[in-house]
Amino acid sequence: MNNKRLKLIALRKERNMFQKDVVYLLKHSYGIEITESYYGMIEQGVRTPKLDIALGIAKLFNVPLEEIFFKKQPNKKLGNKTA
Template identity: 55%
Template sequence: MKRDKLIQYRKKKNWSQKRVVQELREKHSIKITDSYYGMIEQGVRNPSLKLAVAIAKIFKVRPENIFLSTNTTKSCEKGPEQAI
């Protein structure tokens, strides 16, 4: 599943995928390849929690705004017996 929001956030800054990878390395000491980042955008690969949080910080959004497609907290609001 292609991550359109992630692509939109990147394009809004007029950044290339290479620029995002540079930001991750420089600001968060996370080293990934341009190719791997491209696979994350295309939905072929899922980032680790640490990487997902770093990507979200770069774009100044919450990780769930990029990586979750549904609201996963609703089942927890009903109580533990109903969430199962």
């Protein structure tokens, strides 16, 4: 997987939304003001949002924060088993 947050892009596209729609809804639903450019950089993996912005995005898409912003990695001692 490349640096893009593919899950975030997929969630937006599933809802037939543009990046400007996400920015608008974040502002009007959660009081979070970011630019469309900044949101695009979040999707590209160039920027990592502050916690309040990440939480707003997760709420907007109704998914757990870790589903979008955290990459699960196997524990080296346990191999590919997950706890």
